[in-house]
Amino acid sequence: MTDTRDEADRRPAPHPVDEILPPGRTITLGLQHILTMYAGVVAPPLIVGAAAGLPGPELAYLVNAALVMAGAATLLQTLGVWKFGIRMPFVNGPTFAAVTPMVLVVHSGGGLPAVFGAALVSSLVGLAVAGHFSRLVRFFPPLVTGTVITLIGLSILKVGVEWSAGGAGSANFATPTNLALAFGVLGFIVLVQRFARGFLGSIAVLLGLVVGTVVAVPLGLTDFSAVGRVDPVGITTPFHFGMPRFELAAIVAMLIVQLVTLAECTADALAIGEVVGRRVGPRELARALRADTAASTVSSIFNAFPCSAFAQNIGLVQLTGVRSRFVVAAGGGVLVLLGLFPPLGALVAAIPPPVLGGAGIALFGAVAASGIRTLGPALSRNPHDLVVVAVALGVGMIPLAVPGFWAHMPEALRTVLDSGIAVGTVVAVALNVLFNGRSAAAAPGDPRSPGDVIQDTFP
Numbered sequence: 001m002t003d004t005r006d007e008a009d010r011r012p013a014p015h016p017v018d019e020i021l022p023p024g025r026t027i028t029l030g031l032q033h034i035l036t037m038y039a040g041v042v043a044p045p046l047i048v049g050a051a052a053g054l055p056g057p058e059l060a061y062l063v064n065a066a067l068v069m070a071g072a073a074t075l076l077q078t079l080g081v082w083k084f085g086i087r088m089p090f091v092n093g094p095t096f097a098a099v100t101p102m103v104l105v106v107h108s109g110g111g112l113p114a115v116f117g118a119a120l121v122s123s124l125v126g127l128a129v130a131g132h133f134s135r136l137v138r139f140f141p142p143l144v145t146g147t148v149i150t151l152i153g154l155s156i157l158k159v160g161v162e163w164s165a166g167g168a169g170s171a172n173f174a175t176p177t178n179l180a181l182a183f184g185v186l187g188f189i190v191l192v193q194r195f196a197r198g199f200l201g202s203i204a205v206l207l208g209l210v211v212g213t214v215v216a217v218p219l220g221l222t223d224f225s226a227v228g229r230v231d232p233v234g235i236t237t238p239f240h241f242g243m244p245r246f247e248l249a250a251i252v253a254m255l256i257v258q259l260v261t262l263a264e265c266t267a268d269a270l271a272i273g274e275v276v277g278r279r280v281g282p283r284e285l286a287r288a289l290r291a292d293t294a295a296s297t298v299s300s301i302f303n304a305f306p307c308s309a310f311a312q313n314i315g316l317v318q319l320t321g322v323r324s325r326f327v328v329a330a331g332g333g334v335l336v337l338l339g340l341f342p343p344l345g346a347l348v349a350a351i352p353p354p355v356l357g358g359a360g361i362a363l364f365g366a367v368a369a370s371g372i373r374t375l376g377p378a379l380s381r382n383p384h385d386l387v388v389v390a391v392a393l394g395v396g397m398i399p400l401a402v403p404g405f406w407a408h409m410p411e412a413l414r415t416v417l418d419s420g421i422a423v424g425t426v427v428a429v430a431l432n433v434l435f436n437g438r439s440a441a442a443a444p445g446d447p448r449s450p451g452d453v454i455q456d457t458f459p
Helices: 004-010 023-051 056-079 096-107 111-139 142-165 176-195 204-216 248-276 282-301 311-320 325-340 342-349 353-378 385-396 411-417 420-440
Strands: 092-094 307-309
Touching: 023 056, 023 092, 023 096, 023 204, 023 311, 023 325, 023 342, 023 353, 056 092, 056 282, 056 307, 056 325, 056 342, 092 282, 096 111, 096 248, 096 411, 111 248, 111 282, 111 420, 142 176, 142 248, 142 311, 142 353, 142 385, 142 420, 176 204, 176 353, 204 311, 204 353, 248 282, 248 307, 248 311, 248 353, 248 411, 248 420, 282 307, 311 353, 325 342, 385 420, 411 420
Parallel strands: none
Antiparallel strands: 092 307
């Protein structure tokens, strides 16, 4: 009779992505993911809702809808359903690429119904082409992937720096108090990473956010009064702001946004594949793109905006070394709860920007560092590869270095050019093909294919 314990010993250990951690750790680590992305989830509905002139209760409704749909999209990406979802620690939320076009649609008189109508059409088109778009992954060898990941990290690092100063446009921007709090949180995270062991080391960012918020209370930088002013329960219903309107100009603008988000989702999917050590080929990318666009379609019905991956969470995976997709799935569940129970969302929203900024510098820097690590061996193949990286990074950084650089370009073109990640990706792919010709594309299974990473990358 075979000993079942011997059979269990012979079974291969699950990949870290599929590892199921104890419930307490899973929830705690999932909450850490949510705290790092919360501001990015609520910012688009706040901006667009304010542009639409929504009163306080309706604005809160729009935010709650964004939280619920971001959580649902994250659950779809991490757990997967049929051919939808990459089944990796992939966090989704409303994309910033759509904010400016949506504000323009609102100001043109179309209002939120025109925004949701255009988003619905563009998301359905994106869903229809997701499988075809995924075939482009063969043009993302490590040279391109490393460049794009580095660009992602450098692009979002600006957000962390602005948070550290108090948030763009804040009355107390860059005061010594804000900077001291931000760098205090950053230093605390570094010390925990250096000296803590085991589980404590993996929640360094969460501990930094909690300690920083506690310190901010006597400094007058945070306010919990909103927790008692919001409704105890918030349920989002289809087409709350009216039946969708289908205006051609708005649809064209959102179709361009959809192309940008497809490109950004591709870049982020390749980035998370590199970080967790699991190959991302056309099949995996197609699942990620389908989940992205399907979630955007449903979001358009339930009063939320188009979804895309959140790069800051890739940095958190890199920093902590915790690669379990079930941790991020738990975070998706927390997002849904925050949307259904607004007081919880208000509690998280009380974390002051400098505290988020201190953590953000570490997280976003980790994304850039991951890209640089990927570029290391790739740059040793061909002297022309340095040109590919240099030009792609240079062009991709233009919107970050000089935000008004493309101001006189046509509006439709600006939607693409103002996304440094999207335009940098296009330049990297094009130059790689130009300089490397047939060797530019990495064939599936090739050791140079994106996502084929040595498994001992993390401790």
